[in-house]
Amino acid sequence: MDCKDRNCGAVAALSSLLAGLVFGLGLIAAGMTDPMKVRAFLDLTGAWDPSLALVMGAAIAVGVPVMALARRRGRTWSGAPIEWPQATAIDARLIAGGLIFGTGWGLAGLCPGPALVALGSGWGEAAIFVAAMLGGMALHALLDRPR
16 A cells, blocks of 8 residues: 555654654653753763763664664655665765764753753753754755755
8 A cells, every 4th residue: 555545644743743752752861951961971081971872872772773674664654755865975064064063062962852852841041052053054054055
């Protein structure tokens, strides 16, 4: 049965909602929404807290087999085709983006997913991070548009 033969929109929306809830609860439970815990993880020469490495390791252990299964299937559970990124090159843009992302993560103690969860839980300072993140995304869209 093809995706067009079923109500893929509703299934995809429900799947997205459930995945987002599980993801958000996992981030809260793991402490990823606590900037001090994140900074302690990044402080290798001070009071290093390795607990987030276990969280990341567990995420990789779950993610690798699931991604392998998704590659073999080629379609989501709702039947929609999976669109995989085509770019594979490690270039200056990728390295610069990683450096900007890592610098922001280290300075703020948040990255985009946990920041959105923190904002949704009512933490006011997360609003500053999210506003800056959206501003950066808008700036990128403006500078990267085709000329």
